Amino acid sequence: MMVTKPVFDRLGFWLWVGSFLIVLGLALWSPNPRSVVHIYRHGSEAFLAGEPLYQVEVAMGYLYAPAFAVLYVPLLKLGPYLGNVLWHMLGFGVLTFAAMRQVRKVGGEEQTWLLSFGLFLALPVSLAALRNGQATILLTGACWFLTLSALEGRRAECFFWAILAIIAKPTAIIMLLLAGALRPRLIPALVLAVLVVLVIPYGFASTNYINAQYHDFFRLLTSMTVDPTGPFVPADFTAPFTRFGMPIPESVATIVRVVAGLLTLWLVLQFDRRLDSNLGGLAIFLAAAFYMCVFNPRVEQNTYAMAAVPAGLSIALLWREKGAGAVRWFLATLLFVTGLTSVDLRLHDLFHLWFRPLSVSIIACVLIGWLWTRGRQKAPAAGAVARG
Secondary structure (H helix, E strand, O other), X not given: OOOHXXXXXXXXXXXXXXXXXXXXXXXXXXXXXXXXXHHHHHHHHHHHHOOOOOEOOOOEOOOOOHHHHHHOHHHHHOHHXXXXXXXXXXXXXXXXXXXXXXXXXXXXXXXXXXXHHHHHHHHHHHHHHHHHOOHHHHHHHHHHXXXXXXHOOOHXXXXXXXXXXXXXXXXXXXXXXXXXXXOHHHHHHHHHHHHHHHXXXXXXXXXXXXXXXXXXXXXXXXXXXXXXOOOOOOOOOOHHHHHOOOOOOHHHHHHHHHHHHHHHHHHHHHHHHHOOHHHHXXXXXXXXXXXHHHOOOOOOHHHHHHHHHHHHHHHHHHHOOOOOHHHHHHHHXXXXXXXXXXOOHHHHHHHOOOHHHHHHHHHHHXXXXXXXXXXXXXXXXXXXXXXX
């Protein structure tokens, strides 16, 4: 600790910010290559023209709620340069401030070092998603804020972050379900957020057109498979089996996802009971992000950016523990190296799709186990007050 603190007290944070500034420079220099923003622009253009948003047969292209196409229109009107930069800044800003809020929530000494070192470890895994302008970055920050706001019982904040998360990606519904299970009194606000997102497009287009888009949208959500021969090859827990010639049947994969979902629900409820509120938010979001990466059928390699920052902060916390030298070095190295597997084309071909679900699973499971050992049972009275 005495060696690393002077180095990473601020260096990691400035590397995080500096890397993002380079990303902005690249986005200004060439807005379309190595970017998915053109998909968002296409969605808004199709919405304004009254054209279909989705390609259900191939399950590729625009994969977001109709509300996303509506709310991206102002960025579309700003053009490919300014609109692109503002979109990148929105995702980066929400994620960074969510991490800062989490560090303040954890409290204790050396908060600057904790944030800086955690972001440094998460940078390699997160950088590609930041460069591509993927909505995963915005989704991560919004879901993190939603978790912290839910644990604090803040209805208005939960309502806002739930709306932003669902608009960013439909998979945010997983986090809404967990938030509702953690704080049942917030369920009306979460349901209202979903309804608002569903209703938004009706204010900007005809009812028949919006109904047709929702028909395709919900078909799309139920058409995801583990078929490796299709246009989309998932990078979830099925990817290692597919890579090594043992593809998992879709029915078996669905059962595994359901069981993992129930275990995740049980785990976050236990974390809420066992951990104090300062550490509970990090533990709960780490478990949720792990599930949303590894067991989401629509996962690609860059989706693992969602687990990178909470894992980095958790490793930084572990770094302060006595007697955890080998474990902390192993986890820190594995997380950092995981993001470097695509720096060379040969490495990319070797590790593509199958490696990240394995490495992130190892990291998350070890950290979840460590956080579990940190748990202490809350007093019954305190738990009753917290749940309202």
